[in-house]
Amino acid sequence: MPLSWNEIKSRALVFSRTWADAANEDSQGKPFWIDFFEIFGITDKRVATFEHAVKKLPGLKAKTDGFVDLFWPGMLLVEQKSRGKNLDVALTQALSYFPGITERDLPQLVIVCDFARFRVHRLTTNETFEFALKDLHKHIKLFGFVAGYKVQT
Structure with a gap:
């Protein structure tokens, strides 16, 4: 049974405070996302893999192999960057994995x-x-699928 939204929001607030000073993708990226999944009462091992190998579009930095930072097939792809890095560049990188x-x-x-x-x-x-990050709790329903909630339209 999924956690209640109140519990998830409470955990999201704790998560935001815990990670407020995080900055380094290499040393803090995986622990950050492991803790993110714990907001919803699940472990990353149940749903996602880190450094998932894929073929990229040719021509991007002359590399055709890449590694998705976090991948949950059919659901989620995450490209994590160090604090202050350009998110537009990160999105381009994330989308370059799609052909693979x-x-x-x-x-x-x-x-x-x-x-x-x-x-x-x-x-x-x-x-x-x-x-x-400090507003994660206000937007937490974007990630309801992690806890098993389904969007009703």
Whole structure:
């Protein structure tokens, strides 16, 4: 049974405070996302993999192999950057992985993040949401699928 929204929001506030000073992708990226999934009462091992190998579009920095920072097939692709890095560049990088992902595994959401800011792209509706880490609790329902909640239209 999923956690209640009140519990998830409370955990999101704790998460935001815990990670307020995070800055380094290499040393803090994985722990950040492991803790993110714990907001919803699940472990990353149940749903996602880190450093998922894919073929990229040719011509991007002359590399055809790449590694998705976090990948949940059919649901989520995350490109994590160090604090202050350009999220537009991160999005371009994230989208360059799509040719190497099978059709059935293409994500519904792409998240680019520099610890301080989240930019969430909902591919099914072409919507983009951007917010600060400190405001994660206000936007937590964007990630309801992690806890098993379904969007009703």
